[in-house]
Amino acid sequence: MNEPRSASLLQTLRAVAWSFFGVRRRADHEEDVRRLNPALVIGVGIAAALVFVIVLLLLVRWVVASGVAT
Template sequence: MSGHRPEAELKSVVARKGSFLQTMKAVAWSFFGVRKSSEYEKDVSQLNPVHVIIAGILGAAVFVVVLILLVRWVIGSGVAG
């Protein structure tokens, strides 16, 4: 073996100090698909992947709830009918 330990690498990646708010902002920009290459590289080096997964799930849940509320509002207002 070459001495490469994936467990140690995984622990170092998960121990990154990026804040959850910073992660939420990065995920929000990702939903729009608008990201500078330099900002992306900065996020990749700083953000905790566990935070990214949680923020992505929360962002998707909020998006679905907003869509459901919007559809109910349109149907209830009679605009769609």
């Protein structure tokens, strides 16, 4: 019988953060596959990508406004 997926939001955030770097041990990946809720992983991944893009846009605006880029 399938075991219920019991990973917390913090564990999901950590797994998504590691996936952004592309560094993950095989044993940790297998544990994530067993425990993480796929819908939560997708939601956290989309939110993390949006935050990343917003931070990059703010950084670019700050550099351009400071005059360093010219």
